[in-house]
Amino acid sequence: MADFDTLIRGTLVTEAGTIENGYIAIRDGLIRLMGTGDSPAAGEVLDFGDALVLPGAIDPQVHSRSQADQEDFIWSTRAAAAGGVTTIVDMPYDAGKLISTPQMLLEKAESAGAQARVDFALYGTINAAHGTAHIAGMAEAGAAAFKFSTFETHPERFPRIATPLLYEAIAEVARTGLIAGVHNENDECVRAFSAAVKAAGITDYRAHGASRPPIAETLAIAEVYEIARATGAAGHIVHCSVGRGYELAEAYRAQGVDATIEACIHYLVLCEEDDVSRLGGKAKCNPPIRGRAEREALWQKLAAGAITVVSTDHVAWSLASKSHKAMLDNASGMPGLEVMTSLLLDGLTERGLPLSHAARLMSGNPARLFRFSDRKGALAPGLEADIAVYAERPRLYDPAESGNTVVHWSPYEGRLIRHRPIATFQRGRMIFDGKTVLAAPGDGRFVRPTRAARLASEAA
Template sequence: MIPALVQLFSTGPGANRTRTGAGMFDLTIAGRLVLPGGVIADGWLAIADGKIAAIGEGTAPDATEAVAHPGAWILPGAIDGQTHAGSQIGFAGIGPTTAAACIGGVTTIVDMPYDDPDPITTGDLLAQKVTAIGELAHSNVALYGTVPVTPDPADIAALVAGGVCAFKISSFEAHPHRFPRIGSGAVLALFEALRDTGLPVGIHNEDQEVVRATEAAFRAAGRTRPEDHSPSRPPVAEMSATATFLELGAAQGGHAHIVHISIPEGFDLVAEHRARGERATAEMCLHYLLFDAAEDMPRLGAKMKVNPPIRAGLRDALWEVIETGRANFVSSDHSAWGLERKSSDNIFEVAAGMPGLETLLPGFFTEALRRTGDGDAAARLAAALLSEGPADFFGLSTKGRLAPGADADLAILAPEPFTYDCKANPDGPGWSAYDGMTFSVRPAATYVGGQLAYDGRAVTGLTAGTFARRTA
């Protein structure tokens, strides 16, 4: 039960829709409400002017439109804290990427800064991307900024003023201009420039010297199969880069964040720094929780290539990281490359990354349900790690929770098993490592700012997304 004061006065397929033409609210939605304090089985929420205006249980109040999803979970829309919308086709990628987000119940993406042709290193480039969001986005978009190898404090300040929610750098060079390696001196300068802002700095955490030396040895030995990818980037490359970065952040009193860790020891290292009173956080990616290199790489090959790599035999240990609260949130690291970039017989010649926006929420929920045996517990865990956690981390204070006054960004999950078909999205890349997986829940509808963005069959076409500035 929730307090009557909150009930009354706080500021697709399977759905039953009613238009009444009356009421103080624009829309009410009924179902199993997933709140921070628990689940209301017979709940409703009322929406006005794009915000959640009231929450209650039992009979919903009058509204212009009423929607009921009997038995379905109503969650705060997922916030995917790691996507690459513009890394292949520039700002034009915002459209299809945010459409994929809506299909998966993701209402906000946090997009990486490594756009083609130029990374987001200046206030002018940020403004151009924000304009593109306003024209193309179906979901909300928050943004990372980044720096070149020699950071300019004025550019950093302009990005902060422009509303970026975090900065991202790499200890490994994937591209000399778009995705360069940022040396330790530049990292210290970035942390110093951000000292009074509270903004986190995230890092792609692989030691370049270790990886390049090991890969060269593998190439020389003719070990270029998909199964050789993971051992060619050994755990010490992650641990070395992670430890160095955490110490650099600590030296400047900065917030050091690891954007993906493939081994439990990496999360332990972050926890040790946090126990010392430092601002240190860590993020899990869904593919580490669902795939195993020994089991899945032989059948999926290059489709499963990501960096840092998916390891063998660590899935249960990484789920223990989730269950013990050592990961701040879970993301997809969505990269929708064309399949032609995965076609070489040499694993070192194909692009790293995989699509993941459409599968983040149903995939996480499915495995959480298998492990807990409780649908409400799985829903609460999904809300905590896919909505609340990233909202807190990125300072998106009006998102991530079902609460009066919050943005009406919602994901409806119907308790209906479905088999994921990556080709069902006409604007997707046409392939996915998750293709053919059966999930225990189906995204039945997605609302962005109170507007129906996905009806369970298709994206509605509304470009309802907005630029989500850091507000906390």
């Protein structure tokens, strides 16, 4: 009788480095043994040669339900499985519903669970009308983090949380042991600069970056970290497009603040001059994609270890909502789940950077950030066997070709992408074979953080 259910062979990529001719032995959905050279017996042996074997990616920022009757978890998690992403962390700003009470969070977990093909965790947020009353309850219900915004995208679905209430909310989150993630754009700045852009009659691709200049980001980042410092909270910036933002995070960490910061894959891959100029509304996101200099500054910060996690900020808007001639009339956000991991591996390879960055930024750090690293986020005995395998198979990316995305457009369409997922495993079971997503709706599980909320009575 075989000692293990499945054995995977290949080049193992961990946070500590790369292991050639390595193997992972799996039993009952968990990694039980790792090594090199001769391997133990298993019921199924999958030898991927010199292909890269990484821990399944954890996307820290996904918007599955931003547009009603569009994507939902049925499609977002399908794209995830096809992209080597085994866990998504979904945002609380759903169309027609702000996930801001324990009951709403539990209802979302149940409905998402019926659709999800990969595992998922959930952000919660607050409704200003309720104040901080439901934060502890949402933590108990299984929220992995809390999200707030310093900019008002929509007064009901995506509201601005004014500074006094933001302070109270982050202080309350600190008591739960979870992170307080914040959308970092100063509301007053964006509104003033947007008015100036409109008054100047600028409507082309330049309008978006000019309406949200870097100072709008950095002022909001400083506000968040100052509140984290004052409250003892774990303050997380959910996306940063400028190098100065990462310098602020480093400075606050040096002062003892739990200051983390996230880079979206589009900030590392695209730039205003080459990409936003030709893509127009398809490349509109908040904060905006910056110029080449800022893109390269972000790679320098990545190499130095200043970036905590990499995400997609994935949202699959319909093409109609991204095709307006006036740049500012377009919806903000773009799909990326199917290609995030491939694009990061390409960037690391092109720049001669260690592939261990990918294991840290897309798996290990996200698992630690959302408090479930005791189960996920690494190739290590005792953890769930969430694994993704990549080979160098260059192709011009066609988002319509695979059938794994609900929309057939992408800002990366036509781009030469070298790395390609050839297999994805969830708890040792293959859920993507390189061509077809094998996971069915309902196969994914709701992931709750391990670190439980501390109620007032317990903290006293």
